Amino acid sequence: MSTKISIVGLVLVALSLTSAQNDSDFLYGYFPDDFEWGFATASYQIEGGWNEDGKGENIWDEFTHRNPSPIKDNSTGDVACDSYHKYLEDVELLKNTGVNFYRFSISWSRIQPDGTNRTFNQAGIDYYNNLINALIANGIEPMVTLYHWDLPQALQAVGGWPNETIVQHFENYARVAYSYFGDRVKQWITFNEAFVVCQQGYGDGVHAPGIASPVQSYDCAHNVLKSHALAYRLYEREFKERQQGVCGITIDSGYYEPEDPTNPAHVEAAERAQTFKHGWYAFPIFFGDYPAVMRELIDLKSASEGLLESRLPSFDAYWSQQLNGSWDFLGLNHYTTELVVPENRTDPGWRGDQNTRTYQPEEWPASASVWLKVVPWGFRKLLNWIKNTYNNPLLLVTENGFSDTDAEGVNDQRRVDYYRDYTNNMLKAINLDGCNVKKYTAWSLMDNFEWAEGYTERFGVHYVNYTDPARPRTPKNSQRFLKQLFADNGFPPQ
Ligand SMILES: *[C@@H]1O[C@H](CO)[C@@H](O)[C@H](O)[C@H]1NC(C)=O
Ligand SMILES: *[C@@H]1O[C@H](CO)[C@@H](O)[C@H](O)[C@H]1NC(C)=O
Ligand SMILES: *[C@@H]1O[C@H](CO)[C@@H](O)[C@H](O)[C@H]1NC(C)=O
Ligand SMILES: *[C@@H]1O[C@H](CO)[C@@H](O)[C@H](O)[C@H]1NC(C)=O
Ligand SMILES: *[C@@H]1O[C@H](CO)[C@@H](O)[C@H](O)[C@H]1NC(C)=O
Ligand SMILES: *[C@@H]1O[C@H](CO)[C@@H](O)[C@H](O)[C@H]1NC(C)=O
Ligand SMILES: *[C@@H]1O[C@H](CO)[C@@H](O)[C@H](O)[C@H]1NC(C)=O
Secondary structure, three states, X not given: OHXXXXXXXXXXXXXXXXXXXXHHHOOOEEOOOOOEEEEEOOHHHHOOOOOOOOOOOEHHHHHHOOOOOOOOOOOOOOOOOOHHHHHHHHHHHHHHHOOOEEEEEOOHHHHOOOOOOOOOOHHHHHHHHHHHHHHHHOOOEXXXXXXXXXXXXXXXXXXXXXOOOHHHHHHHHHHHHHHHHOOOOOEEEEEEOHHHHHXXXXXXXXXXXXXXXXXHHHHHHHHHHHHHHHHHHHHHHHXXXXXXXXXXXXXXXXEEEEOOOOOHHHHHHHHHHHHHXXXXXXXXXXXXXXXXXXXXXXXXXXXXXXXOOOOOOOOOHHHHHHHOOOOOOEEEEOOOEEEEEEOOOOXXXXXXXXXXXXXXXXXXXXXXXXXXXXXXXXXHHHHHHHHXXXXXXXXXXXXXXXXXXXXXXXXXXXHHHHHHHHHHHHHHHHHOOOOOEEEEEEOOOOOOOOHHHOOOOEOOOEEEOOOOOOOOEEEOHHHHHHHHHHHHOEEOOO
């Protein structure tokens, strides 16, 4: 009898210890009063209508139509979620979830079919006008990404992002967007995940246009940065005063943690990895030039390989000035964390150039994506790294989310846990650490075309049935969770 009681007692102590640890770790409380919530999507991933009403071909149309297909399930975005026809339903989903804003992207070749101002497609303008008007009629603020990876194919045919002439074409395109939509759109993002545009598209070649080159990814980055600067300066010069909006860029970054935080070489390697990833794009925009550690290492390696000039191009005084300070806010897409060890490498290109090796321990909780492990504390550490590195800029989280497969369906408990734990770390970063974060955007409103993974990975809070021609959307548990979080603006004390 007494033994039984003491066992019960021990179990109770153990249980309460666990939950006490849980409770003390979890921060109850609210986000600032002016904090805003929304969802993000991207044109190629949801629209479909790939050749309708005068739209031009883009590099993802070309890439997914290749034979053999470079896409895991041989799928395309030809129809995707059919948002080209179902956008009013999407607006309903947003309204039902209680968002403040919706982040979507414009398909460049839908409004300039060949990517230059020699062509213009009114039907594309009409589509985005209808979407923007429907959002505003429902009290949802539009946040527009100009470039979310679907480059007009005609521009890729002359070299794509590594060809410097693209910079002028991008400025012309931005002018069309500001002119037609800027009376109602007050939040502009020039590029989504410049890193992925250049490294996956021109460095590793796993995304459109499928080019694998240690040099082209750096040239791509250089022209993406110049394009951003011109588009930002154009807005600042000709539109801002009249339209009263803001313009920035979205840079994606994991958090890089030293494998052994007590080893200075590991700490230095993690800082290097973080700088090669985030600083490659953010340093020119915040400080007017690439990070010194990149300049040093890449120049050295290029020389030792016998190259006549460095793989990393340079900005002259004009471009440095255009870039320096070209932001009203910094957008951040964040999903996961990696551990870092130093390693002397000789493979040329962005990975080898940084002299690090990164990995994720097997035991970290998985998602459906090989690269995405669940590491909520890394989010808080990254927000603090950004605060410390760039003097606490106005930061908007423009994407964060979790992937599963068709098997989970609408019972997506792992996504609920991910959102709860990641947003709770964001709350700590804001309320305990003083990070200047003002918006949070969940990726994504609904399941969609996940690039090289096709439809095999699902990131939505609405389930999309791709075998049904009507592409019905069904709320998942995570939709109900986020709806409550948005309504509460935080985690009400229990
Ligand atoms: C809280 O503790 C329970 C076990 O008591 C565990 O299953 C759960 O994962 C913990 N939650 C968090 C957020 O750590
Ligand atoms: C994709 O197509 C290739 C032929 O090009 C075929 O071998 C493969 O089985 C297909 N994969 C799927 C998932 O349909
Ligand atoms: C088109 O772009 C060129 C520069 O590339 C510029 O000179 C011209 O004014 C632009 N035309 C329009 C209609 O925007
Ligand atoms: C760069 O693009 C221009 C057209 O904008 C083209 O005339 C030129 O040949 C291209 N350069 C390369 C190296 O492809
Ligand atoms: C960038 O701008 C800041 C502040 O305006 C200035 O201090 C800095 O010297 C500039 N950097 C470059 C490389 O010109
Ligand atoms: C890399 O090379 C340097 C110089 O040869 C050496 O001092 C250092 O220990 C090496 N680091 C690693 C991780 O091998
Ligand atoms: C998807 O739609 C098809 C065709 O309407 C239907 O047979 C199937 O049961 C649906 N799947 C789910 C998970 O709802």
